[in-house]
Amino acid sequence: MKRILIIEDEIAIAELEKDYLELSGFEVEVETTGDLGLDRALKENFELVILDLMLPNVDGFEICKRIRQEKNIPVIMVSAKKDDIDKIRGLGMGADDYITKPFSPSELVARVKAHLARYERLIGSGKKENEIIEIRGLKIDKTARRVFVNGEEKIFTTKEFDLLTFLAENPNHVFTKEELFRDIWDMESIGDIATVTVHIKKIREKIEFNTSKPQYIETIWGVGYRFKI
Numbered sequence: 001m002k003r004i005l006i007i008e009d010e011i012a013i014a015e016l017e018k019d020y021l022e023l024s025g026f027e028v029e030v031e032t033t034g035d036l037g038l039d040r041a042l043k044e045n046f047e048l049v050i051l052d053l054m055l056p057n058v059d060g061f062e063i064c065k066r067i068r069q070e071k072n073i074p075v076i077m078v079s080a081k082k083d084d085i086d087k088i089r090g091l092g093m094g095a096d097d098y099i100t101k102p103f104s105p106s107e108l109v110a111r112v113k114a115h116l117a118r119y120e121r122l123i124g125s126g127k128k129e130n131e132i133i134e135i136r137g138l139k140i141d142k143t144a145r146r147v148f149v150n151g152e153e154k155i156f157t158t159k160e161f162d163l164l165t166f167l168a169e170n171p172n173h174v175f176t177k178e179e180l181f182r183d184i185w186d187m188e189s190i191g192d193i194a195t196v197t198v199h200i201k202k203i204r205e206k207i208e209f210n211t212s213k214p215q216y217i218e219t220i221w222g223v224g225y226r227f228k229i
Helices: 011-023 034-043 060-070 084-092 105-124 158-169 177-185 194-207
Strands: 003-007 027-031 048-052 075-079 097-100 132-135 138-141 146-149 152-154 217-220 224-227
Touching: 003 011, 003 034, 011 027, 011 105, 027 034, 034 060, 048 060, 048 105, 060 075, 060 084, 075 084, 075 105, 097 105, 132 158, 138 158, 146 194, 158 177, 158 194, 158 224, 177 194, 177 224, 194 217
Parallel strands: 003 027, 003 048, 048 075, 075 097
Antiparallel strands: 132 138, 138 146, 146 152, 217 224
């Protein structure tokens, strides 16, 4: 499901946009201040940003400029200002589109779909898609070796990533610590299988909401571990 960030300080407008986009199958997040919106736009993975021009703390022009310095995702600028100079400035900052308020929500949805389709064509031409595993908010990008939990990237060591990926690719299968040690560390157990326990603990700290009640990696007492789906 494609994620869209709306940065809009008028709550009624933001909620209306959100409702229409969610009805069209998008996952939508809303921020009402420029600084928080900019922070999320840069740190999280969104496929498109809908950006109001007049925002508290940081305005839409600066946000668009900062996004363009780091990402090439589509940015649709929304504003009540009808002056051509603002539209020219917004597009000059790198916005892909400029919509003047008031506008039809269905028109916004149509423009969002069009820009996403265009963006996918541009990045997809000649490129092989990354191999992704997605389970209940957990996203493992095998190609880029990156892990995201509810859109937030978590930093993994090489063995932590290998162990998590191995378990996620073999869901509902119970593995002993000896089996995991052999498969991930590529050596026979030599009495140091405690390293498996340590790595499982570190992985849980990064992906589980409550490590005492894990929703992903389950301990099967006296046997080993399994990845639940």
